[in-house]
Amino acid sequence: MTTTVTSHRSRPPAQPASLRARRLPWYAAPAIAVAALALSAVIVYGAGIGGPVLVVVLGAVLYLVGLFAAANAVEGRRSARNRTWSALIHSAFVLAVLPLVSVVWTLVSKGTERLDANFFQTSMNNIGARDANGGAYHAIVGTLEQVGIATLITVPLGVLCAIYIVEYGRGKFAFAIRFFVDVMTGIPSIVSGLFVLAFWVLIVSPWFNDGRPSFSGFAAALALSVLMLPTIVRSTEEMLRLVPAPLREGAYALGVPKWKTILRVVLPTALPGIVTGVMLAIARAAGETAPVLLVAGGGAAINTNPFENNQSSLSLFVYQQAGDASKYAPARAWTAALTLVALVLILTIAAKLLARRNRLSR
Numbered sequence: 001m002t003t004t005v006t007s008h009r010s011r012p013p014a015q016p017a018s019l020r021a022r023r024l025p026w027y028a029a030p031a032i033a034v035a036a037l038a039l040s041a042v043i044v045y046g047a048g049i050g051g052p053v054l055v056v057v058l059g060a061v062l063y064l065v066g067l068f069a070a071a072n073a074v075e076g077r078r079s080a081r082n083r084t085w086s087a088l089i090h091s092a093f094v095l096a097v098l099p100l101v102s103v104v105w106t107l108v109s110k111g112t113e114r115l116d117a118n119f120f121q122t123s124m125n126n127i128g129a130r131d132a133n134g135g136a137y138h139a140i141v142g143t144l145e146q147v148g149i150a151t152l153i154t155v156p157l158g159v160l161c162a163i164y165i166v167e168y169g170r171g172k173f174a175f176a177i178r179f180f181v182d183v184m185t186g187i188p189s190i191v192s193g194l195f196v197l198a199f200w201v202l203i204v205s206p207w208f209n210d211g212r213p214s215f216s217g218f219a220a221a222l223a224l225s226v227l228m229l230p231t232i233v234r235s236t237e238e239m240l241r242l243v244p245a246p247l248r249e250g251a252y253a254l255g256v257p258k259w260k261t262i263l264r265v266v267l268p269t270a271l272p273g274i275v276t277g278v279m280l281a282i283a284r285a286a287g288e289t290a291p292v293l294l295v296a297g298g299g300a301a302i303n304t305n306p307f308e309n310n311q312s313s314l315s316l317f318v319y320q321q322a323g324d325a326s327k328y329a330p331a332r333a334w335t336a337a338l339t340l341v342a343l344v345l346i347l348t349i350a351a352k353l354l355a356r357r358n359r360l361s362r
Helices: 029-047 052-074 077-111 117-121 137-168 171-185 189-208 217-241 246-251 258-286 290-295 312-324 328-361
Strands: none
Touching: 029 052, 052 077, 077 328, 117 137, 117 328, 137 171, 137 217, 137 312, 137 328, 171 217, 189 217, 189 246, 189 290, 217 258, 217 290, 246 258, 258 328, 290 312, 312 328
8 A cells, every 4th residue: 555745844825926026127226226326317417506515415306306316116115115215315324424435535535745754753843934844742742731731621521520420310410410511512712722721821830930920831731621521521421321221220238339330330331332432532623723722822833832832733633724825834734634633533432442342341
């Protein structure tokens, strides 16, 4: 007697072609994009109403319209709406990235002209309008010292203030601190420079300078600290609030004091976000010009002492060279701007790697 065994894992029958949903071919979207850009270029340049930027913007609009029409005709209205919204999101991302790419490209292409040893080893002391040499060594030293001192002052104050607001602050006093931090976030940089000028330069510095007011890099660091403090406080506060409550409760259940819980549990958990906030504050401080001009005075010579005499910075150097009548000044300004961006980028990457390493080691 023969028994026939039928497999239960046999492949299901293929669906009829009429039940399969129709889809646009893979090349439909790129083809529509190319056609939209071509039509946009014809319209814009034919009518003489704009340039490349308007071509891209109008092309994006035409691309969305064309994609919706094609998808609606082939796939149906529901799929067409899905494709259109996805394309809109991607188009918005591209339009947002284009200015950034343009700025970076312009900065790199123009900033490499004076990217030589002379630029990083000399200052502008005794450099005339017809001299092609001269560098930003004095400005680099000033930026590192001023931002470094401001960071040493502001980071402990900002982190401790945020810890108080989140972990201890209750009632009207904590509300008042949070309110004034929010107010400080929006003050112009010139106001912080005027505050330090009126308080430190005109009142305090004469005590240490035989009764005469004195500009200094330290005064600029104080002005930058006023600008950095609200950013660090707000970013640290938000990061501390994101730490899960069970982490704190678990430490308390084991009998760990509150201060040690904050030090060993809360801060390490929030460290990457805190570092990000600190680097944002440093980037803002490094790019400020008005406070340095008001309280440090600038200068063409190298001054490594932040507590005496005038001192320059990279942002102030860029401002001065951009307004100089010398034909060699624009190249110095672009290279100094590229140096400033590269310096902030290097510091940010180093801080991120350090925070990541410390977090993993715990």
